[in-house]
Amino acid sequence: MRTVTKENITDVFAAYFGEDTDPRTREVLVAMARHLHDFAREVNLTHAEWRKGLSMLEHAGRITSPERNEFVLFSDVLGLSSLVDMMHSNPRATSSSVLGPFHVSNPPKLEIGGDMKRDFEGPVLCVEGQVRDLDGNPIPHAEIDIWQTAPNGLYSSQDPDQDIHSFHGLMTADDSGHFRFTTVRPVEYTVPSDGPVGELLDAAGRHPWRPSHLHYIIKAPGFISLVTEVFPDDDPYLDQDTVFGVRDDLVMSYVEKPASEFPDGMALSAQITDPFLYVKFDVILAPE
Amino acid sequence: MRTVTKENITDVFAAYFGEDTDPRTREVLVAMARHLHDFAREVNLTHAEWRKGLSMLEHAGRITSPERNEFVLFSDVLGLSSLVDMMHSNPRATSSSVLGPFHVSNPPKLEIGGDMKRDFEGPVLCVEGQVRDLDGNPIPHAEIDIWQTAPNGLYSSQDPDQDIHSFHGLMTADDSGHFRFTTVRPVEYTVPSDGPVGELLDAAGRHPWRPSHLHYIIKAPGFISLVTEVFPDDDPYLDQDTVFGVRDDLVMSYVEKPASEFPDGMALSAQITDPFLYVKFDVILAPE
Structure with missing residues (x-):
């Protein structure tokens, strides 16, 4: 021809x-x-x-x-990353969401009830949840890898003032699939916009902001590993996440509770004297 | 939303x-x-x-x-480069074809009748043509930038044994738009296949060959500059150019002629004693 x-x-x-x-x-x-x-x-x-x-x-x-993958970021801001995630999500399981570039290898072990906030300023956020299968049965000993921004809006890998493992933790859920930890309330932040992705966002009249979130990878033998994020329902960027990561079932209320309701058995239990924020995030994994 | x-x-x-x-x-x-x-x-x-x-x-x-643009090469082997060329070609003008990565800046001046073959082994090819407008009127003094492979299948920028200006020449057509020069018959060659484009070609069961061609950029004030190529009609890769550059009107016969028919006024006129190849390539430019 x-x-x-x-x-x-x-x-x-x-x-x-x-x-x-x-x-x-x-x-x-x-x-x-x-x-x-x-x-x-x-x-x-x-x-x-x-x-x-x-x-x-x-x-x-x-x-x-x-340290920086601009091609992944193009995929993210064009919606391709989220689309591939959604196409391969089980609709009965917790929605997956974008991995993003800020996860670090070899996160430090975080005991059940442990704390990631340490000395950082900001509201204490207490997170509890349970990992279950599609039928509601607990999945014991699931591995929960958690990471988030510091209160300055930076991940540890972006911020020379943070230890690389700051706001990263690897927890093993208990016999009944439960996990709980304290951290500081994560904040919204911008994706890197000083490269060609920023040029594309500018040309489209778009901002580079993502709503604040707790980021998770949850793994258990026999189940599909889940990369996901939990968003607070009052975040100003919830309706225009620049990487299209928000799903209805991942939007949660951060409830303010009095210090008297702070759970026992947490690393911070003895120190809490002011109201704190609380979010419950149960995770449903699909079988392999 | x-x-x-x-x-x-x-x-x-x-x-x-x-x-x-x-x-x-x-x-x-x-x-x-x-x-x-x-x-x-x-x-x-x-x-x-x-x-x-x-x-x-x-x-x-x-x-x-x-020196090497793998993104342009992806565009070439996926047919996008040729598609963009074809969408913006005037159907009454000479077809455009891919620029490719081997053109060099500041080519040496080549006089009308000049020679690019020099001491390289291979068949002498004599090229003649005229640059005209859509109505058939000659365009005087068009600038004709010519480049091609050496007989070893390499462009000068790929070959440390060639001068960077080897098989490159910049000719100005005469008052009646005519140009003529001698060169060696160009040969088929492969696009670089040691990178991800090669991986894509392998996965598709495709070869990396291009048919041999003379490559041109032709410019004249008031006309759209034309990037094009001329292919011999007996090339084995004519029907499967890996970058989709072949157009019907760019396929020409290289006619073998006896030495007695070699044109006068060429740099090589006195030296030609054996049969030579001859191709006539008239160029039609579209107005700006």
């Missing part, structure tokens, strides 16, 4: 595939090329726009490092 | 745009996101496939440099 035209180029692309190509690879690549071609034709993409897109990818390549 | 779902995410994306956004920017970005989302839904893109795509982009970023 010598004559490639703007009408037949997707067919020519598909015809180039070898006979022994993996059918799934072929399906994905041909669909990708078809959507790429349809997009270009539909908007009559100009050479200048094509060059602009390429130069944004080149820029993303230059600033991507083990 | 707090509840982002896999069905409404494109609408949510569009709703995030600021009111004062440039309408064209909005059109392009919303169409891009819609095709990205439709693609992911259509193939039910898995997390593993999503991560694979991101890691290929990261790999492209790591190896892209001023």
